[in-house]
Amino acid sequence: MVQKAILDNGIRVITENIPTAHSATLGFWIESGSRHEDPAVGGVSHFIEHMLFKGTPTRTALEIAREIDSVGGVLNAFTSREYSCYYAKVLARKLPLAIDLLSDVVLNSAFDPADIEKERKVIFQEIFMEDDTPDDQVHDLFSQMFWRGHPLGYSILGTRDSVKNLSREALMEFMKDRYRGDRILICAAGDLNHEEIVDRIAEAFHEVTTGCMPSSDQVPDYDRRSGTVEKDLEQVHLCLGTRALPHNHPNRFELQLLNTILGGSMSSRLFQKVREEEGLAYSIYSYLNCHSDSGALVVYAGASPENIQRAIEIILEEFRNLKENLMSEEELRAAKEQIRGYLLLSMESTDNRMSRLAKNEIYMGRNLSLKEVLGGFGRVSREGIQKLANFILQDQYINLQTVGKLPPSFHPETIRI
Numbered sequence: 001m002v003q004k005a006i007l008d009n010g011i012r013v014i015t016e017n018i019p020t021a022h023s024a025t026l027g028f029w030i031e032s033g034s035r036h037e038d039p040a041v042g043g044v045s046h047f048i049e050h051m052l053f054k055g056t057p058t059r060t061a062l063e064i065a066r067e068i069d070s071v072g073g074v075l076n077a078f079t080s081r082e083y084s085c086y087y088a089k090v091l092a093r094k095l096p097l098a099i100d101l102l103s104d105v106v107l108n109s110a111f112d113p114a115d116i117e118k119e120r121k122v123i124f125q126e127i128f129m130e131d132d133t134p135d136d137q138v139h140d141l142f143s144q145m146f147w148r149g150h151p152l153g154y155s156i157l158g159t160r161d162s163v164k165n166l167s168r169e170a171l172m173e174f175m176k177d178r179y180r181g182d183r184i185l186i187c188a189a190g191d192l193n194h195e196e197i198v199d200r201i202a203e204a205f206h207e208v209t210t211g212c213m214p215s216s217d218q219v220p221d222y223d224r225r226s227g228t229v230e231k232d233l234e235q236v237h238l239c240l241g242t243r244a245l246p247h248n249h250p251n252r253f254e255l256q257l258l259n260t261i262l263g264g265s266m267s268s269r270l271f272q273k274v275r276e277e278e279g280l281a282y283s284i285y286s287y288l289n290c291h292s293d294s295g296a297l298v299v300y301a302g303a304s305p306e307n308i309q310r311a312i313e314i315i316l317e318e319f320r321n322l323k324e325n326l327m328s329e330e331e332l333r334a335a336k337e338q339i340r341g342y343l344l345l346s347m348e349s350t351d352n353r354m355s356r357l358a359k360n361e362i363y364m365g366r367n368l369s370l371k372e373v374l375g376g377f378g379r380v381s382r383e384g385i386q387k388l389a390n391f392i393l394q395d396q397y398i399n400l401q402t403v404g405k406l407p408p409s410f411h412p413e414t415i416r417i
Contacts, residue, residue, distance in 0.1 A: 009181035024190025043158015142239035180211025236404035241298035247363035
């Protein structure tokens with residue numbers, strides 16, 4: 001059973017009671033991500049995420065870690081382009097401890113100057129690590145290029161210069177602006193009592209103000225672009241992508257099935273043709289990078305320079321196939337069963353169910369039942385996927401980002417679907 005309450009200061013509390021669960025997962029979701037940042041403070045949302053585990057007036061960083069470890073729980077966080085999330089998974093009877101602990105770190109973190117300097121070094125290492133890992137770096141470079149001129153293109157980690165220049169005052173000011181009631185969503189799933197959680201959250205967050213900060217987000221434009229970073233590597237790593245749809249688009253079910261069929265699994269067209277049939281790449285897959293108002297469909301592959309041209313040709317061939325030819329009923333049925341299985345298996349985890357509550361609220365504005373979602377996939381037709389393919393797979397939206405040493409004969413501007 002899913003229940004929702006809105007506190008006087010605008011904080012939304014959504015819970016799902018699962019009486020058979022031994023665990024409970026609690027998540028504090030904040031509308032604070034890299035798309036909400038100015039380039040001068042790039043990476044500030046991610047920096048704040050790091051700092052919220054470094055101690056409060058009543059708990060040191062070590063005590064925070066020991067407290068969650070003492071009950072066999074998990075405490076973690078992550079930052080994306082549109083939100084930050086702090087979550088804890090514990091035995092259901094320990095949920096009050098998780099509420100107290102997460103509330104303390106979100107509301108009362110000390111931001112000690114010495115800890116800020118230590119964490120700044122840690123984030124530098126995170127940036128260096130990504131730069132040293134080309135199969136990770138190419139995805140971030142693709143996003144920067146694809147969303148060029150728009151905040152969605154900003155790096156979640158920030159740049160070396162922006163992180164270097166972030167002061168305690170800048171961190172605190174940004175947190176003051178973003179961590180307000182109308183931008184806070186608290187979700188929990190497990191063997192729990194909704195009213196008890198609402199009461200505990202209301203008590204802990206009673207001093208948080210509502211906030212009326214207007215959104216300045218603008219819908220990004222799409223354009224054809226290419227970029228390369230020359231590195232002396234054995235492989236060329238590439239991301240080839242095009243525009244897609246926002247999370248709440250009516251054709252999101254067609255999009256997810258298209259992605260599944262194209263490169264979403266080991267049985268997908270790209271995996272079978274590029275890896276299994278021709279042996280051109282160890283890793284090839286497609287994924288969706290969707291947001292509240294826009295999205296991208298991206299194919300990743302890593303191949304030796306002499307194979308990169310052929311790998312791209314196959315990717316483009318499959319784009320054309322999706323546009324020009326109806327897939328078989330069997331292929332569509334298999335993709336629907338794959339997604340159905342994934343969804344049903346994900347419902348066995350309280351962390352997945354907590355995340356599902358949050359993302360439904362963030363992107364859809366309401367809870368979508370599993371029956372409703374499965375029904376949406378069930379209604380997708382072959383003709384619907386082909387129509388969507390013709391809408392999104394167009395030359396004018398193609399973007400290609402590579403990391404490695406391209407052969408002299410390869411010319412990105414010649415890529416055509």
